[in-house]
Each structure stands twice: as C-alpha cells, then as structure tokens.
Amino acid sequence: MNALITGSSKGIGYAIAKKFVQNNINVILHSRNIIECESAKSELELLNSKGNILCCEADLSKKNGIEILSEFVYKNIQELDILLNNAGTYIKGDILNAQEGTLEKLMDINLYSAYNLTHRLIPKLRKSRSAHIFNICSIAGLNPYKGGSLYCISKFAMNGFSRCLREELKSEGIKVTTVYPGATWSDSWKNSNVSDSRIMQAEDVAEAIISCIRMSPAAVVEEILLRPQLGDL
Numbered sequence: 001m002n003a004l005i006t007g008s009s010k011g012i013g014y015a016i017a018k019k020f021v022q023n024n025i026n027v028i029l030h031s032r033n034i035i036e037c038e039s040a041k042s043e044l045e046l047l048n049s050k051g052n053i054l055c056c057e058a059d060l061s062k063k064n065g066i067e068i069l070s071e072f073v074y075k076n077i078q079e080l081d082i083l084l085n086n087a088g089t090y091i092k093g094d095i096l097n098a099q100e101g102t103l104e105k106l107m108d109i110n111l112y113s114a115y116n117l118t119h120r121l122i123p124k125l126r127k128s129r130s131a132h133i134f135n136i137c138s139i140a141g142l143n144p145y146k147g148g149s150l151y152c153i154s155k156f157a158m159n160g161f162s163r164c165l166r167e168e169l170k171s172e173g174i175k176v177t178t179v180y181p182g183a184t185w186s187d188s189w190k191n192s193n194v195s196d197s198r199i200m201q202a203e204d205v206a207e208a209i210i211s212c213i214r215m216s217p218a219a220v221v222e223e224i225l226l227r228p229q230l231g232d233l
C-alpha cells in the first residue's frame with residue numbers, strides 16, 4: 001500500500017507516517033522543508049528497512065505547490081491507496097479583531113490545499129482497489145470557541161468538505177474518514193505550560209487511523225472524534 005501524508009515532517013502527520021511504516025505501508029513524506037522531511041525519513045528507515053519512503057517539498061497554500069506535489073505522486077508511485085490531508089496551521093484571531101488577510105491564509109492551507117489536492121489525485125486513487133481519504137479536521141470544526149474563530153471557520157469548512165466528499169465517493173468504494181482531534185501534543189503547544197498527561201499524544205491519533213485501515217471493504221469509519229481524557233483545554 002502507498003500513502004501520501006501532507007505535512008508529515010513533524011507532529012500528527014509524522015506520527016501517522018511512523019505508524020504506517022511500522023505496518024508496512026509505503027509513505028510519501030511532505031512539508032515545505034525538504035531537510036526536515038529527509039531527517040524524518042532517516043528516522044523512519046530505522047524502523048523498517050524494507051519500506052519505500054519518499055520525500056517531497058511543496059507549499060500547499062499555493063496553487064503551484066499543489067501541482068508540484070501531485071506531479072510527484074503521478075511520477076513516483078504506481079498506485080496511491082491512501083491520501084491523508086493533514087497539513088494545516090493555527091493562527092489565533094476572532095472575526096472582529098483579526099488582522100486583515102488572516103482568514104484567507106487559514107482557508108488556503110486548512111481547506112483549499114485539501115480540496116485542490118484531492119481533486120488532482122482522485123484519478124490516481126480510483127485505480128486503487130482500497131482507496132481511502134482521511135481529512136484531518138479538528139474539534140474546532142465542530143464547536144466554536146472565542147479567540148480562535150477564524151481557525152474554527154476554516155475547520156468547519158474542512159468538516160463540510162470531508163463529509164460532502166464522503167457522499168460523492170460512497171458509490172465508488174472510495175472510503176472517506178473525517179478526523180476531529182482535540183488538543184494533541186505538537187510544536188504549537190511547545191510554549192504552553194500544558195503537562196503531557198493533560199493532552200493527547202500524536203500517536204493516539206495515528207492509532208485510531210490505522211485501525212480504520214484494517215477494516216473490511218464493507219465498512220468505513222466516517223468520523224473519528226478524539227479528546228483528552230479530562231476534556232478540552
């Protein structure tokens with residue numbers, strides 16, 4: 001099986017890549033920084049020397065970044081079985097006080113990157129007998145909160161995209177899963193004082209995703225909602 005995981009040099013994307021490599025799934029690692037991707041690749045190769053790990057650098061907030069990554073996929077792998085739209089970012093800000101252009105920036109990376117990349121890669125996914133698309137949304141795409149309204153808007157949009165895609169691809173046998181993680185340890189939490197036990201680990205998200213891949217063709221997990229045991233932060 002071959003998987004493309006966007007934004008997989010670190011954080012949740014990297015944890016998923018690690019889980020895939022441990023389960024003999026070949027991965028394309030991706031981010032805007034090829035050096036970080038290559039370093040992630042070296043770490044992953046230590047876990048499974050038989051796997052095929054490739055790296056691609058592309059800025060998905062730009063149309064030509066989508067082209068670079070999709071061309072890379074068409075040129076370098078025979079079949080694409082898993083597309084995992086994970087690349088995303090958090091910028092704080094509310095509707096009434098955010099700097100001009102903030103919503104556009106968030107929509108470019110948190111929605112349009114997944115929308116455009118999926119569009120571009122659907123012909124390739126159709127050739128797989130077990131195609132599966134995962135869209136990493138957020139609990140911010142289910143419940144709004146003050147301070148992060150613009151991020152919430154972008155994740156509500158991602159939620160809508162993913163659920164509509166599920167309806168469109170249902171009859172073709174292509175699975176679509178929307179993932180709503182709550183607070184999960186990654187670089188964005190580095191400067192917070194949150195303790196390890198209060199927040200989920202990226203490996204928890206990866207574990208939930210691999211269990212969906214193991215299901216029979218007759219079943220799809222439409223939604224995964226994960227929260228820290230003590231609730232939202």
Ligand SMILES: NC(=O)c1ccc[n+]([C@@H]2O[C@H](COP(=O)([O-])OP(=O)(O)OC[C@H]3O[C@@H](n4cnc5c(N)ncnc54)[C@H](OP(=O)(O)O)[C@@H]3O)[C@@H](O)[C@H]2O)c1
Pocket residue numbers: 006007008009010011012013030031032033036058059060061086087088089090109136137138139180181182183184185186187188
């Ligand atoms: N951590 C949480 O608490 C949490 C909770 C719910 C949902 N999420 C979602 O989970 C996903 C991953 O988040 P994370 O916390 O793991 O973030 P992270 O540690 O910051 O990792 C983000 C990844 O995306 C890449 N990326 C960012 N902007 C990009 C762009 N314009 N083009 C291409 N690649 C880009 C980053 O690499 P470069 O910066 O080097 O390009 C990195 O590989 C996001 O969609 C986020 O919204 C996170």
